[in-house]
Amino acid sequence: MGYRFDFGAVLDRAPELLWASFGTLGLALAGMLLALVIGILGVVARTSKSRIARTPVIVFVEVVRNTPFLVQIFFIYFALPLMGIRLNPTVTAIIALGINGGAYAIEIIRGGVESVSRGQIEAGFALGLHKADVFRLIVLKPALRAIYPSLTSQFIMLTLTTSVCTSIAAYELTSAAQRIESDTFRSFEVYFTVTAIYLVISTLMMGLFALISRHYFNYPTR
Structure with a gap:
């Protein structure tokens, strides 16, 4: 017997999927902001002349x-509570x-900063x-222009990675889908x-990032 498609049950739960989509975007935005802060502070330490500052960042990245x-x-959610966190x-x-x-x-970010020649600064x-x-x-x-494509691609990937957060019952799109499916x-x-x-x-994010790129980085390099 062939499978009979029925999207009615999904349409009935459309509001739940909509709110879960906002949950996904909220997690992604907060994660992006934290990632950006970590990235900037990490580059400051990574490019420092002090080995004490550089080494922890190198280990962290690897x-x-x-x-x-x-x-x-899983480590943050299940292991840290054993230490009282x-x-x-x-x-x-x-x-x-x-x-x-x-x-x-x-x-x-480090690659973008290092792409600016010392001669230009002098x-x-x-x-x-x-x-x-x-x-x-x-x-x-110039550094922002150099890193913008890679950084925005990483942010889109981070948005899709939020689906893994369903493994700890975080409220987002995939967790809502699992409830509806069950x-x-x-x-x-x-x-x-x-x-x-x-x-x-993902498509809307790519369009938004492309619009920002055309507005802020659309200038000749030579």
């Missing part, structure tokens, strides 16, 4: 980038996303620019719809 995100979030699923998800994204952001000082102006005009904007037993319809929602979210 550990996070070479271990699964699922293991990282108990976090709810939402906070755990944000911290795990921020740590994971931050490790990648450190290397991305030329800025030779023209009489203040240190703040040199950073803003000569270092910051209630309706319409696995194909539920996960087809959720796949489409993730695709829409």
Whole structure:
């Protein structure tokens, strides 16, 4: 007997999927902001002349980038309580996303900063620019332009990674899909719809990032 498609059960739960989508975006945005903070602070330490400052950052980046995100979030949620640190699923998800994204952001931002030649910086000082102006005009904007594609791609990937947070019962799209599927037993319809929602979210984010890029970074490099 052939399978009979019925999206009615999914449409009846559309408000739940909508709110869960906002939950996904909330986790992603908070994780992105934390990742950006970790990335900036990590680059400051990573490019320091002090080995004491550089070494912990190097170890942090290697550990996070070479271990699964699922293991990282399980460690925070299940292992840290044994040390007296108990976090709810939402906070755990944000911290795990921020740590994971931050490790990648450190290397991305470092590459952008190092792409600005020392000669350009010295030329800025030779023209009489203040240190703040040199950073803003000569270092910051070219570095942002260099890292923008990689950084935004990483942020989109981080948004999709929120689906793993269902493993600790964080409120987001995949966890809502699992509840709906267990209630309706319409696995194909539920996960087809959720796949489409993730695709829409990713496409909208790519469009937004492209719009920002055209507005702020659309200038000749030579």
